[in-house]
Amino acid sequence: MSDDSRTAERRQFMLDAARMACGVGMLGVGLGLYAKQAKALPPAAIRPPGAGPEKDFLGACIRCGLCVRDCPYNILGLAKPEQPVATGTPYFVARTGPCEMCEDIPCVKACPTGALDHQLKDINKARMGLAVLVDKETCLNFLGLRCDVCYRVCPVIDKAITLELRHNERTGSHTVFEPVVHSDHCTGCGKCEKSCVLEVAAIKVYPIQLAKGELGSHYRIGWEEKRKAGGSLVAPDVEHKYNLPEGMRYESGKGLSPVPGGEAPASGGVDSLRVPNPGANAAPAGAGPRHIPGGGLTSRMSDEVPR
């Protein structure tokens, strides 16, 4: 073979290889970008218990569907190509069918690759997502009703969801039972979202990274540090002082009462409220608060006086 023909052959080989590399490379760029996109799991799609973060799950799950098959409640489905979840991977939607939290976790056992972590033995330790009461404007409990459905259906009742009581400012005479989700117990099963009685659920399960805030690593919570240290870390511990009207004192359960001895300015730890211009007040100087017209401060602030 002559040198020329060998050069031509080599040249042809290089060109063929370049053509192939470029063609396949184009496919690769497209598919690679699509794969990056595929990591963005829509918030409504929840992975089965034991699934790791999406970036790990999409490498570990081989899309066999055994978890789907072994789910006794048939809540899992494999994503179809047109759905915004990585093709062939399992997920469920809390609003249509939440996880029933089987104690033996058959979906995890069925997983052949460990994409659903076989270390998960206690379903209460699953973290499929985190329930968030997203809309306080429509939540019936916030409107003052005793709906409580999300609280009642929660498989980890009184731990994952508690009802926090507070005064109903609107009626002035009722209590609001605010459902509060606690991330250290919520499994993200979605039963609360499923059973929310509204047209659109006011409580929803979100991926934990969307739902959860995080303190700066340098933050310290004072009362926890104090508890850990067994005492105040600020020395000396400053005694709390009430800002009270002059000549009054406060006792827990009794409310305000005049300091014995009447006019003597309050001292010994009680800051007196000093009236800038006593002469302008209706109460003459030296008169006790009990003489103030309209019942007086004492009767109005005392716990014993009926309001």
Place this chain on the structure above:
Amino acid sequence: MKPGLRIGQEALEAKGWWGAHKWLVLRRASQLGILALFLVGPWFGAWVVKGNLNYSLTLDTLPLADPYVLLQSVLTGHVPEKLALVGVAIVVAFYVLVGGRAYCAWVCPVNMLTDLAGWLRDRLGIKGGSHVSRHARLWILALTFVLAAATGVIAWELVNPVSMFHRGLIFGLGSAWVILLVVFLFDLFVMNRGWCGHLCPVGAFYGLLGRVSVLRISAVRRQACNDCMDCYAVCPEPLVIKNPLKGADKGVSPVIVSSDCTNCGRCIDVCSKDVFVFGPRFKREEAPMSGSAPAVPNDQRNFRVGSPS
């Protein structure tokens, strides 16, 4: 193929319908039978096989896993559980025995689609189309591995028509039929044997797996070849036939050792002279010739299922 005759016409006349379609029928029976085993569970509640071709559990005991998807998973940095590894070992051992691309011809559901496209192409007389090297699938195979390692996602599974079809039939097709239609039309109009023969990295992977496979097709009676060309015309990978069939002068073994051969057996069907048989790759000696009517030795008959009448 003689002028005016369709592929396999001579074989049909010489061997009868069954003789000229035996391997095709067995192959379709295998493809549909495997699919049926997967489907009786979801359709009738009789659970024989759970899962799909990526991983399946038969009778709650036998794990079978696709080594290709598992390898991609490992490349993303995941270490699979024991059951998947056992499944891979069984599957690899099986295909090393029966020929890697037997997966394509005997198991893969897309093959039925592309075979249909190939058949239709022949019937409608569609010629030509785009050309790309059959090595393209190896490049694409390499690409899928690179993507798995680079993105941490089993990227090929996002678009793989093979698993999409099989999974779709069992778990719900959704819009996957569009992708399959694209594959079908691509094979029909754009590229002859385009998908399975040129592009599919799954087939390329199983081809590599079958480089040392034991069960092969052999042109044991190549002296009897009458150059009708039917085997070339019907073969999805015609390049694999040439040397074993015509290389007697150069001392080339009659065994089709190319791992691109899918062991589909259509060449056996369409050959009116019974040139081809299934056999182990180590069997190198040729059938003895006896005049113009060569007899097939008994030891080679053993490798056929039934014998042509």
